[in-house]
Amino acid sequence: MFRYILRRLLQMVLAFFGTTLIVYALTFAGQGDPIQALAGERPVTPAQRAYLTEKYHLDATGVGGFFYRYFDYVKNLLQGNLGESLTGRNIGDILQQAWPVTVRLALIALAVAIIFGVTAGVLAGIRRASIFDNSTLVLTLLVLGIPTIVLAPLAQYFLGVKWQLFPPTAGSDPTFYALLLPGIVLGSLSLATALRLTRASVAENLRADYVRTARSKGLVKRRIVVVHVLRNSLIPVVTFLGVELGNLMSGAIITEGVFNIPGVGFNLFRGIRTEDGPLVVGIVSVLVVVYLVSNLVVDVLYAVLDPRIRYE
C-alpha cells in the first residue's frame, strides 16, 4: 500500500512539472516579446518594460534563463503567489473569493449525480432490458450527446427566462436556489455517466459467482443486492465521482459563464474574453494542480477500496 502511494506520488510530481512546463513554455517563452504578450494588445511604456524585465529576470537569456524563469514561476505557484491580472487585481485574491462559490456549485452537481444517477443506475442494472432500463439508456445517451454550450443557454432561456421557474442568473452572492439550475446543468453529464457505469457494474456483478453462492445459501434478494452486489458495484462509481469532482471544479467554465456565477470558471471565462493573459495562465495553472491532486486522491482511494489494484 505504502509503496503504491509512493509510486503514485512520484508519478504526480512528474506530471506536475511536465504540465506546468508546457503551460509556462506555451504562454511566456519562445514568443517574440513576452512583455507585449503579457500586456495583450495594450501599449507598454519604457518604464513598465524596464520594471517587468527586472521583475521576471527577462535579461537572462538561453536555456538557463528559461529554466530560471520557469522555476521562478513554479516557486510562485507553490507559494500561492500568482501575480496580478491586467486589471491590477491580485489573482490569488480573485481565486480566494471565487473558490467557495465553485465548490458549492460542484457539490450541488455531484449531489444531483449521486442521488439520481446512482439510484436509477442500480434500478436499471437490476431490471436489465426492462422499459425503465431502455428508456434511461436512451435518455442518458441524449444527455451525453448534448454539449454544455447547448444545454446551459437553453435551460437558462426556457426555465429561467420563459417559464421563470428558476432565477436566470446568479449574481454576486448566489443563494442555493440560484445555484440549483446551474448545478443540475453541470451535473447532468456526470449523472448520465454515473448512471451508465452503475448499471453496467450492477448488471455484471449480478452474474458473478459469489451472487450465485449467496443465492444458493438462501439469502433473500434484497440482502444480496444491498450487501453483496452494491458494495462491489460502487467501486468504479466512487472512482468516477472522485475524478468528476475535480472535473466539475475545473470544468465549470461554460456553466459559470452562462449563468453569471462568480466562481473560478467565470473568472477564466472573463479572462479569455478580455484577453487577460496573466489571469488565464494563473487560473489554468491552479486548475491543473487541482485536477492532478484529485486524480491522485481517487487512485489511492481506489487502491484502498479494491485490493486487486495494488498488485498489478
Next chain:
Amino acid sequence: MSDFETVAATENQAARRGPSGEPGTPNQVGAANKPRSLAGDAWRDLRRNPIFWISLALVVIFTLMALFPGVFTANNPNDCLLSRQHAGPSGGAIFGYDFQGCDTYSRAVYGTRASLLVGALAALGTGIIALVIGMLAGYFGRWVDAVLSRVIDVVLGIPLLLAAIVLLKRVSSDSQWARIGAVVFVLALLGWTTAARVVRSSVITAKEQDYVAAARMLGAGNSRIMWRHILPNSLAPAIVVLTIALGSFIAAEATLSFLGIGLKAPTISWGQDIDTGRIHMREAATPLIVPSAFLALTVLAFIMLGDAIRDAFDPKLR
C-alpha cells in the same frame, strides 16, 4: 473513460473475425446451414435498431448539408441587413433573422461545413496518431509498450478544455484556414489516447493469431505483418471509437468557438452563433435555438451511431 472496458472486450471478439468481414456487412445472414459470424449477428441487430437508422439518416443529411449547403437554403448567410434585426419568421427566412439581420436558418446550414470539417479532420488526425502509437505499443510490447503506455497516461491526464485554451491562445493569426488548422491540431493532439488504447488492445489480440505465425514462417518482415495482416484486423474497433470521437470533437470545436478562441468570423460556426444568440435571448430566441438544435443533432447523430454499432458488436449484451 468509463466504458473503455466494454470497448476492449469488443475488440477481442472483432479481431477474431478473420480477414474478410467488414463491420456491418451482411455475412450469409440468410444461409441457415452456415453458422452466423459475429459481423452477421451484429448486422441483424443493427437492422432492427431504430436508433441506428435515425442516426445514420442524420449523419447522411448533415454530410450533404456540409457539401451542398445551397441545396438546403436559397439565402446567402452573409447577406445581413441591420434593418431587419431580430425580425420574425417569414416566407423569406423560416426562422427569422438574428442580431446582425442575417438569416438564422441559412447561417445554421452553412455552419455545418466548418463543424464537420473540423470534426472529420480531427478524427482523421486522431486515427493516424492512435494507429501508429497503438500499433507500435501493441506489436512490439516490452519497453516500447511501457514507454508509450506511460505517454498515453500522461496525455490522458491533461484536461482537454484547459489545455486547448492555453494552446489556442498562442495562435494569433485570424486567417480562416489557420484557425481551422489550429483547432484540428489541438483536438488531435489531445484526443488520441482512447483510440490508441483500443488499437493497442486489438493489436495484442491479433498478433497472437495463427495467420500471423504463418506469415512470419513464410518470411514476412515486421512491417509487412503489421501493415498487411494486423492492421486490417484491428481497424474496425478503432473506427467505431473514432465515430464517437468525431461527435465529441464537433462539440469541442463549438465550445472553443463559443469561448471566442476557436473559429472566428468570417468562418460561420455554430459555437459563435450560439454565443451571440445567448446574449440577445431576451429579444429573440430563435437565433439561439436553431444553431443549438443543429449542433446537438449532429453531435448526437455521430455518438449514437458509434454507440449502436459498438453495442451490436458486444457479445456481452446478448
